Amino acid sequence: xxxxxxxxxxxxxxxxxxxxxxxxxxxxxxxxxxxxxxxxxxxxxxxxxxxxxxxxxxxxxxxxxxxxxxxxxxxxxxxxxxxxxxxxxxxxxxxxxxxxxxxxxxxxxxxxxxxxxxxxxxxxxxxxxxxxxxxxxxxxxxxxxxxxxxxxxxxxxxxxxxxxxxxx
Amino acid sequence: xxxxxxxxxxxxxxxxxxxxxxxxxxxxxxxxxxxxxxxxxxxxxxxxxxxxxxxxxxxxxxxxxxxxxxxxxxxxxxxxxxxxxxxxxxxxxxxxxxxxxxxxxxxxxxxxxxxxxxxxxxxxxxxxxxxxxxxxxxxxxxxxxxxxxxxxxxxxxxxxxxxxxxxx
DNA sequence: CCTTAACTTCACAAAATTCTGAAAGAAGCG
DNA sequence: CGCTTCTTTCAGAATTTTGTGAAGTTAAGG
Numbered sequence: 001x002x003x004x005x006x007x008x009x010x011x012x013x014x015x016x017x018x019x020x021x022x023x024x025x026x027x028x029x030x031x032x033x034x035x036x037x038x039x040x041x042x043x044x045x046x047x048x049x050x051x052x053x054x055x056x057x058x059x060x061x062x063x064x065x066x067x068x069x070x071x072x073x074x075x076x077x078x079x080x081x082x083x084x085x086x087x088x089x090x091x092x093x094x095x096x097x098x099x100x101x102x103x104x105x106x107x108x109x110x111x112x113x114x115x116x117x118x119x120x121x122x123x124x125x126x127x128x129x130x131x132x133x134x135x136x137x138x139x140x141x142x143x144x145x146x147x148x149x150x151x152x153x154x155x156x157x158x159x160x161x162x163x164x165x166x167x168x
Numbered sequence: 169x170x171x172x173x174x175x176x177x178x179x180x181x182x183x184x185x186x187x188x189x190x191x192x193x194x195x196x197x198x199x200x201x202x203x204x205x206x207x208x209x210x211x212x213x214x215x216x217x218x219x220x221x222x223x224x225x226x227x228x229x230x231x232x233x234x235x236x237x238x239x240x241x242x243x244x245x246x247x248x249x250x251x252x253x254x255x256x257x258x259x260x261x262x263x264x265x266x267x268x269x270x271x272x273x274x275x276x277x278x279x280x281x282x283x284x285x286x287x288x289x290x291x292x293x294x295x296x297x298x299x300x301x302x303x304x305x306x307x308x309x310x311x312x313x314x315x316x317x318x319x320x321x322x323x324x325x326x327x328x329x330x331x332x333x334x335x336x
Numbered sequence: 337c338c339t340t341a342a343c344t345t346c347a348c349a350a351a352a353t354t355c356t357g358a359a360a361g362a363a364g365c366g
Numbered sequence: 367c368g369c370t371t372c373t374t375t376c377a378g379a380a381t382t383t384t385g386t387g388a389a390g391t392t393a394a395g396g
């Protein structure tokens with residue numbers, strides 16, 4: 001009868017899950033993510049299957065189908081989540097791809113590329129021989145440096161992960 | 169007479185500077201920074217001295233003293249910019265600390281720490297023996313991994329920078 | 337000390353964003 | 367093919383965020 005007692009094997013404590021979802025989402029929001037994507041993502045991350053349907057998301061988070069749709073579109077674009085059709089159904093499942101999402105998170109390549117572009121323009125338009133131009137050039141070098149570093153870092157992570165958690 | 173001809177040594181082409189400032193600020197905004205801090209920061213970055221007064225910032229960006237104040241407070245808190253008093257004056261100068269600002273940018277330690285805290289709670293409240301709990305644990309391991317990696321990366325950058333640009 | 341220049345804080349108007357309900361659009365299933 | 371179930375789009379209401387003017391605070395300079 002008591003929902004607290006059916007922990008192992010049965011339905012999870014919805015209260016506790018929701019509490020975690022909201023607190024993790026809050027952290028993501030603070031780091032710059034939009035509210036709905038953050039909440040949807042946190043919910044998916046804490047689901048046992050690693051995936052949920054639109055209806056399940058709407059129910060747990062108490063948001064409209066429209067909100068789910070918008071959040072999922074954003075998450076899919078940024079490769080944090082993938083969408084898959086349940087065969088023989090018009091229901092869609094949204095899934096966090098195990099270890100792929102945080103790779104997406106660190107994969108700021110597009111952002112860095114644009115910064116580099118802007119900085120190159122800066123060097124040109126301010127003059128490579130000016131103090132400001134030199135500052136730009138150095139900053140540009142920094143970004144070029146971390147760009148390759150991040151790739152190597154993720155390589156090392158994959159090795160480390162395999163050792164620690166097995167391949168899967 | 170022609171402002172275009174007085175490039176070397178004279179006043180810089182205000183038009184070109186402003187254009188760069190706004191376009192670089194736009195990139196920062198897109199990456200999640202607030203508008204005013206982004207614009208103020210871009211302006212400082214493209215000034216030859218690497219520093220400007222409140223009045224200069226207000227004039228170039230066409231914003232009120234209040235806006236400058238708010239933006240600078242934010243930038244100082246996040247260590248992107250430092251404030252210094254001009255001796256014997258009540259004017260303050262805001263300065264980008266050469267190579268320190270992008271270190272601040274990559275120094276997301278506080279953010280990562282909070283994520284780690286939230287994830288640890290997640291492992292506990294969802295159960296370390298559940299699929300969701302295991303996913304959390306792995307994500308947690310990932311953040312712990314990159315935390316140390318980033319420190320080492322910045323070490324390497326300092327060495328690389330010294331070689332390329334001299335100590336200063 | 338009093339004046340004045342400079343920065344900060346605060347309340348509010350304006351602007352941008354977010355979320356919803358409603359309607360339209362796909363796609364399985366009989 | 368039409369019915370039904372699910373998803374997406376869209377216009378607008380509600381909330382949140384942003385930037386300003388004005389008043390308040392601090393500190394230099396007479």
